Amino acid sequence: MTSRVEEPGSTFDESPGQRSPAKGVRRLDRVVIRFAGDSGDGMQLTGDRFTSETAGFGNDLSTLPNFPAEIRAPAGTLPGVSSFQLHFADHDILTPGDAPDVLVAMNPAALKANLADLPRGAEIIVNTDEFTKRALSKVGWQADPLDDGTLQEYRVHPVALTTLTVEALKETSLARKDAERAKNMFALGLLSWMYHRPTEGTETFLRSKFAKKPDIAEANVLAFRAGWNYGETTESFAVSYEVAPAAKAFTPGRYRNISGNLALAYGLIAASKQSGLSLFLGSYPITPASDILHELSKHKNFGVRTFQAEDEIAGIGAALGAAFGGALGVTTTSGPGIALKSETIGLAVSLELPLVVVDIQRGGPSTGLPTKTEQADLLQAMFGRNGEAPVPIVAPASPGECFTMALEAARIALTYRTPVFLLSDGYLANGSEPWRVPELSELPDLRVEFATEPNAPDGSGDFWPYLRDPETLARPWAVPGTPGLEHRVGGIEKQDGTGNISYDPANHDHMVRTRQAKIDGIAVPDLTVDDPSGDADLLVLGWGSTFGPIAAGVRRARAAGGKVAQAHLRHLNPFPANLGEVLGRYERVLVPEMNLGQLAMLLRARYLVDARSFTQVSGMPFKAAQLAAVISEALDD
Amino acid sequence: MTDLLKLTAKDFKSDQEVRWCPGCGDYAILAAVQGFLPELGIARENIVFVSGIGCSSRFPYYLNTYGMHSIHGRAPAIATGLASSRPDLSVWVITGDGDALSIGGNHLIHALRRNVNLKILLFNNRIYGLTKGQYSPTSEPGKITKSTPMGSLDEPFRPLSLALGAEAGFVARTIDSDRKHLTSVLRAAAEHQGTALVEIYQNCNIFNDGAFEVLKDPETRDSALLRLEHGQPYTVNGEEHVHDVTDPDPTRAFALSRLSEPTPIGVLRAVERPSYDRQLNAQLEQAVTERGEGDLGALLSGSDTWMVR
Numbered sequence: 006m007t008s009r010v011e012e013p014g015s016t017f018d019e020s021p022g023q024r025s026p027a028k029g030v031r032r033l034d035r036v037v038i039r040f041a042g043d044s045g046d047g048m049q050l051t052g053d054r055f056t057s058e059t060a061g062f063g064n065d066l067s068t069l070p071n072f073p074a075e076i077r078a079p080a081g082t083l084p085g086v087s088s089f090q091l092h093f094a095d096h097d098i099l100t101p102g103d104a105p106d107v108l109v110a111m112n113p114a115a116l117k118a119n120l121a122d123l124p125r126g127a128e129i130i131v132n133t134d135e136f137t138k139r140a141l142s143k144v145g146w147q148a149d150p151l152d153d154g155t156l157q158e159y160r161v162h163p164v165a166l167t168t169l170t171v172e173a174l175k176e177t178s179l180a181r182k183d184a185e186r187a188k189n190m191f192a193l194g195l196l197s198w199m200y201h202r203p204t205e206g207t208e209t210f211l212r213s214k215f216a217k218k219p220d221i222a223e224a225n226v227l228a229f230r231a232g233w234n235y236g237e238t239t240e241s242f243a244v245s246y247e248v249a250p251a252a253k254a255f256t257p258g259r260y261r262n263i264s265g266n267l268a269l270a271y272g273l274i275a276a277s278k279q280s281g282l283s284l285f286l287g288s289y290p291i292t293p294a295s296d297i298l299h300e301l302s303k304h305k306n307f308g309v310r311t312f313q314a315e316d317e318i319a320g321i322g323a324a325l326g327a328a329f330g331g332a333l334g335v336t337t338t339s340g341p342g343i344a345l346k347s348e349t350i351g352l353a354v355s356l357e358l359p360l361v362v363v364d365i366q367r368g369g370p371s372t373g374l375p376t377k378t379e380q381a382d383l384l385q386a387m388f389g390r391n392g393e394a395p396v397p398i399v400a401p402a403s404p405g406e407c408f409t410m411a412l413e414a415a416r417i418a419l420t421y422r423t424p425v426f427l428l429s430d431g432y433l434a435n436g437s438e439p440w441r442v443p444e445l446s447e448l449p450d451l452r453v454e455f456a457t458e459p460n461a462p463d464g465s466g467d468f469w470p471y472l473r474d475p476e477t478l479a480r481p482w483a484v485p486g487t488p489g490l491e492h493r494v495g496g497i498e499k500q501d502g503t504g505n506i507s508y509d510p511a512n513h514d515h516m517v518r519t520r521q522a523k524i525d526g527i528a529v530p531d532l533t534v535d536d537p538s539g540d541a542d543l544l545v546l547g548w549g550s551t552f553g554p555i556a557a558g559v560r561r562a563r564a565a566g567g568k569v570a571q572a573h574l575r576h577l578n579p580f581p582a583n584l585g586e587v588l589g590r591y592e593r594v595l596v597p598e599m600n601l602g603q604l605a606m607l608l609r610a611r612y613l614v615d616a617r618s619f620t621q622v623s624g625m626p627f628k629a630a631q632l633a634a635v636i637s638e639a640l641d642d
Numbered sequence: 643m644t645d646l647l648k649l650t651a652k653d654f655k656s657d658q659e660v661r662w663c664p665g666c667g668d669y670a671i672l673a674a675v676q677g678f679l680p681e682l683g684i685a686r687e688n689i690v691f692v693s694g695i696g697c698s699s700r701f702p703y704y705l706n707t708y709g710m711h712s713i714h715g716r717a718p719a720i721a722t723g724l725a726s727s728r729p730d731l732s733v734w735v736i737t738g739d740g741d742a743l744s745i746g747g748n749h750l751i752h753a754l755r756r757n758v759n760l761k762i763l764l765f766n767n768r769i770y771g772l773t774k775g776q777y778s779p780t781s782e783p784g785k786i787t788k789s790t791p792m793g794s795l796d797e798p799f800r801p802l803s804l805a806l807g808a809e810a811g812f813v814a815r816t817i818d819s820d821r822k823h824l825t826s827v828l829r830a831a832a833e834h835q836g837t838a839l840v841e842i843y844q845n846c847n848i849f850n851d852g853a854f855e856v857l858k859d860p861e862t863r864d865s866a867l868l869r870l871e872h873g874q875p876y877t878v879n880g881e882e883h884v885h886d887v888t889d890p891d892p893t894r895a896f897a898l899s900r901l902s903e904p905t906p907i908g909v910l911r912a913v914e915r916p917s918y919d920r921q922l923n924a925q926l927e928q929a930v931t932e933r934g935e936g937d938l939g940a941l942l943s944g945s946d947t948w949m950v951r
């Protein structure tokens with residue numbers, strides 16, 4: 006039971022109003038809502054608020070923001086449409102939903118851009134005020150789809166959102182244009198009524214967001230209440246819906262809603278605390294990674310230093326310099342930034358210093374699709390450097406897991422004195438889910454010991470910067486300021502042990518193999534397989550953000566009687582030690598990826614298995630139904 | 643702890659064999675730096691030399707301090723991270739004309755405008771040495787080199803003009819062979835709080851021998867050089883000025899930076915403003931004063947949580 010859940014309706018005692026018993030209430034087990042509008046319509050904010058209320062109410066949920074790369078594409082055009090999809094349920098769910106049950110379309114462009122995704126019978130709430138001749142022709146509609154039969158398969162609720170909002174705000178001093186802007190809050194109020202969402206959180210949020218402009222704050226609250234009351238009084242909404250809290254979906258604990266980028270930023274701060282090292286972020290703004298820079302820059306009271314560099318190269322350079330000085334050095338970027346950072350990552354490999362390199366993958370190549378998701382940087386992370394330059398790779402499977410994997414990346418970096426890749430992507434970065442807030446006592450101990458004494462085995466009293474720990478093969482980390490350990494490191498090959506420049510062929514061969522052995526020897530947890538029947542022939546193996554859709558697809562296939570095993574890789578370099586054995590257990594291996602088969606290629610090369618790829622590079626995550634179909638096809642083979 | 647008073651040049655020599663060409667100007671600079679470091683009164687372990695790639699960038703290997711020989715052009719960026727997170731250290735950047743002005747130009751100008759507490763020694767020999775003799779961004783137009791058999795077409799940078807244009811607070815020029823002058827300029831740079839750029843004319847006797855001969859030859863140097871001293875008068879084009887390194891207006895310093903006959907040496911500008919690292923660390927302290935030390939538990943919970951029992 007969630008303690009915040011009161012009797013539905015009781016939260017409305019004060020405002021916006023009392024729920025009328027005359028209207029019907031229907032119970033649903035899950036709903037997918039998509040808010041769509043112009044980039045300037047505030048759809049992301051609307052979606053975020055609905056999500057917060059839904060999270061607080063205790064539903065399980067998953068979100069998919071989808072917005073154009075342009076900050077304000079021309080108003081009313083198809084490229085300017087921004088949307089936010091939210092799936093919430095009374096049970097545990099894995100994806101933001103394949104298709105919306107409800108579409109809120111703020112203008113013709115939003116309707117047109119999203120219509121193809123709607124299943125028959127879906128509800129559409131449209132802002133009729135925007136359906137002018139001009140607006141319709143902007144998106145190529147000669148006739149008004151609201152009355153030419155285009156929408157006859159759907160349940161349409163025409164609402165004059167703009168007019169109603171302006172009407173509700175006529176007592177305020179706001180100019181008409183400003184009043185119109187609050188129409189997203191009217192829509193949010195209406196949807197909050199429809200789905201019995203608590204409302205006080207949004208009112209509190211609006212008052213604090215616009216604390217400096219109280220009249221705007223009040224206008225938004227008024228519009229929000231007006232939307233709620235409209236649902237309550239108008240004839241066109243006869244029923245409202247309840248989706249009970251997902252009591253059984255969650256293990257006990259304290260929960261909050263969290264996006265991948267926020268979880269990642271928090272994970273880095275936690276890693277700093279747990280290691281006792283100050284955090285240094287060197288970064289250059291890039292979509293969809295910038296929010297991590299923004300978030301970390303807010304937390305200087307945790308000793309976090311953020312440095313917005315002149316370019317991607319300087320961002321990682323500064324982080325590496327800070328690592329040389331004993332900080333937890335981190336750089337955050339997306340694929341194009343990694344391309345620029347490659348040389349410095351190679352230097353970090355050679356210097357054997359800890360460094361966390363975060364890649365929030367987006368559609369490529371080149372600038373590609375800045376705001377869309379993809380996981381096509383795996384091979385870049387794996388191999389994208391000159392020379393033999395192995396780098397460990399970890400990848401979170403859900404937004405909340407970005408927290409855990411940030412700690413894991415730091416653990417590997419600090420223990421093995423190596424740069425580490427963390428591969429997230431646009432879908433995880435901006436998507437959100439309920440997250441159990443960990444107790445501090447659950448966090449790993451990441452304390453490191455700096456070298457303090459000379460270590461030369463010859464008893465000379467010298468310091469050998471490359472004398473390795475026999476277990477981990479890590480070299481000592483001696484930071485400037487430590488007397489007696491003055492030493493020089495560099496990107497030129499050096500003699501193992503002393504660290505002196507060495508061009509000796511045998512030494513280079515030894516060093517290349519040693520650096521590789523160090524990474525290959527990193528201790529990572531074994532891969533766990535979910536195989537409830539215990540006799541599946543088919544293994545579906547994924548990595549990164551595809552976890553949700555794959556698990557949802559597997560669930561459907563199992564419900565239809567299919568015997569399917571599922572496993573998900575969080576460590577991609579090195580692979581878990583038992584991976585070869587796991588792969589060998591199954592007759593068939595299916596690898597769904599949002600690239601052209603990069604993991605499958607690694608598996609085939611490494612384990613000689615006939616891994617079969619299923620790939621999609623549309624900038625959008627897989628859908629559960631799509632994967633269910635692919636899985637049942639593979640089962641039938 | 644090392645007894646700071648007793649440190650000598652010898653204490654700053656590493657055990658590594660120096661591998662520049664015999665006769666290279668880098669030897670003289672190394673000797674001058676090793677001779678100068680003891681007078682800083684800073685323990686060896688608190689000094690870091692960071693370099694890029696090029697002949698001059700081997701410098702850190704020969705100094706018994708902490709050091710990093712990094713990658714081409716990136717030393718100012720790397721040193722920025724180090725100096726910003728470790729304001730207790732004395733951080734020096736060793737770079738050359740190709741390293742600093744070509745591949746690393748962006749990092750150089752941004753380090754200067756940001757005013758990180760770095761001392762940047764730019765060895766200018768007006769040629770690429772390590773890659774065996776291509777023209778550099780400071781080579782004179784028309785220069786015949788391996789990559790420009792018909793003469794180079796590029797207009798060269800004037801490093802000090804570039805630095806002043808990039809809002810540098812401290813710019814100076816000196817010459818490898820004039821140990822006394824070199825040491826005095828190093829001293830002034832070390833005293834400056836913030837980024838200091840020192841251009842050192844350095845002879846590459848293999849690929850560009852004699853590039854600065856007219857400034858060194860006892861016969862010609864007195865008329866070829868303009869020795870700048872703060873507070874002392876100097877005459878250019880018949881006009882007399884009193885040299886003021888603290889002048890907030892960079893106009894005079896800029897005019898000097900463009901002058902080649904005679905060639906000014908010494909400190910052109912030494913105007914202090916708060917350094918990046920100090921301000922960054924002050925923000926950290928201010929954040930703690932205003933909000934208290936970060937509380938991880940409170941951060942993770944945020945303001946919007948619910949309990950599942």
Ligand code: SF4
Binds near residue numbers: 665698767
């Ligand atoms: S090539 Fe020129 S700059 Fe390089 S070491 Fe030889 S003389 Fe010195």
